[in-house]
Amino acid sequence: MLEELNEEQMYKDMGEEGFTALVAAFYRNVREDDLIGPMYPNDDWEGSEERLRDFLLFRFGGVTRYIEKRGHPRLRRRHFPFPVDSAARDRWVKLMRAAMDETNVPDPHYQTLLGFFAHVANFLRNQPDSAE
Ligand code: HEM
Secondary structure, three states: HHHHHHHHHHHHHHHHHHHHHHHHHHHHHHHHOOOOHHOOOOOHHHHHHHHHHHHHHHHOOOHHHHHHHHHOOOOHHHOOOOOOOHHHHHHHHHHHHHHHHHHHOOOHHHHHHHHHHHHHHHHOOOOHHHOO
């Protein structure tokens, strides 16, 4: 309950502009990244940005554009083609945290989002970690 209120307030405080700025900053970081950058299609950064932004607007704001365009998120299935091990998970979260810093996501939304991203990124792991 408390969490739901928090999410509603997050959407009110950040607005579509806040999520758009966050995701744009995130993909600027991803594009430069040696580990996860190469996993993304290099000719569709705008599309990637739109899908993640719309997903977050759906998850936190109830805006249904993502569902209308892509259907049920099925994130685990949609990430099967990409090798997500702990290193990829940690890198994704690190780049997202940098984007949250860059775009000044305020508390308590910063903590709520970070917890959400860390949880989903861990759930998306689909590879054993490479041997030491
Ligand atoms: C754990 C490390 C992760 C890696 C390596 C990764 C990588 C990718 C790649 C390569 C794509 C395909 C490009 C695209 O269609 O945009 C993608 C799509 C997507 N990812 Fe991730 N991702 C990760 C974590 C996450 C997390 C934590 C979330 C959400 C909180 C997320 C949400 C999405 C969404 C919404 C899409 C588009 C799905 C669609 O509609 O096709 N990803 N991801």
